[in-house]
Amino acid sequence: MNFDEVISARRSVRKYLETDVDDSLIYDIINSGILAPSAHNRQPWKIKILKRTDKDYIASLLLKKAALDNSIVSTANVIKEAPILIVIFYDDSGNSRDNDMLSLGAFIQNMHLKATSLGLGSLWIANTNYIKKEISEFLKIDLECISCLCVGYSDQVIKPRPRKKLEEIVVS
Ligand SMILES: Cc1cc2nc3c(=O)[nH]c(=O)nc-3n(C[C@H](O)[C@H](O)[C@H](O)COP(=O)(O)O)c2cc1C
Numbered sequence: 001m002n003f004d005e006v007i008s009a010r011r012s013v014r015k016y017l018e019t020d021v022d023d024s025l026i027y028d029i030i031n032s033g034i035l036a037p038s039a040h041n042r043q044p045w046k047i048k049i050l051k052r053t054d055k056d057y058i059a060s061l062l063l064k065k066a067a068l069d070n071s072i073v074s075t076a077n078v079i080k081e082a083p084i085l086i087v088i089f090y091d092d093s094g095n096s097r098d099n100d101m102l103s104l105g106a107f108i109q110n111m112h113l114k115a116t117s118l119g120l121g122s123l124w125i126a127n128t129n130y131i132k133k134e135i136s137e138f139l140k141i142d143l144e145c146i147s148c149l150c151v152g153y154s155d156q157v158i159k160p161r162p163r164k165k166l167e168e169i170v171v172s
Pocket residue numbers: 010011012013014071074075123124125126127128160161
């Protein structure tokens with residue numbers, strides 16, 4: 001896939017095959033994240049790779065918050081189904097939080113796109129922010145969880161979701 005094809009093919013995948021993902025592919029994905037730009041090159045990210053029971057425990061923690069948001073149950077089920085959950089933490093760089101959050105977004109998007117280019121599905125998850133404290137406690141990591149990325153082989157064909165047109169977003 002060339003660059004434009006990767007950008008166009010990327011989807012938020014919410015159904016996964018049981019097939020395991022080779023660790024080398026996960027490291028390829030993370031190495032692509034590492035190449036993302038960051039404010040002052042501070043690289044304010046740390047990650048933890050979760051599989052099976054640890055990942056399922058995160059899903060069960062999230063399900064306890066189901067009443068807070070309609071999409072929580074669906075997101076928890078995706079976490080259970082996908083073979084890999086990459087948990088992304090904010091490693092405070094002493095820079096402005098705004099800049100660091102933008103840098104983290106670039107890190108996650110690079111990984112999301114790399115997964116697509118490798119023929120893998122992925123889902124960027126922020127619903128885990130409802131349980132960010134519980135995640136840090138469970139994993140014994142004294143950092144703030146910012147997002148998660150599910151990764152696995154897709155079990156669905158997804159039509160592109162609607163997008164605003166160029167004219168709608170260019171301010172005259
Ligand atoms: C910051 C961020 C947080 C997201 N959080 C969730 C989530 O918690 N659960 C979920 O199912 N999708 C989540 N998504 C996926 C969006 O719903 C999805 O990107 C959007 O609907 C557009 O669809 P597409 O990615 O297939 O183009 C998130 C996406 C972003 C960028």
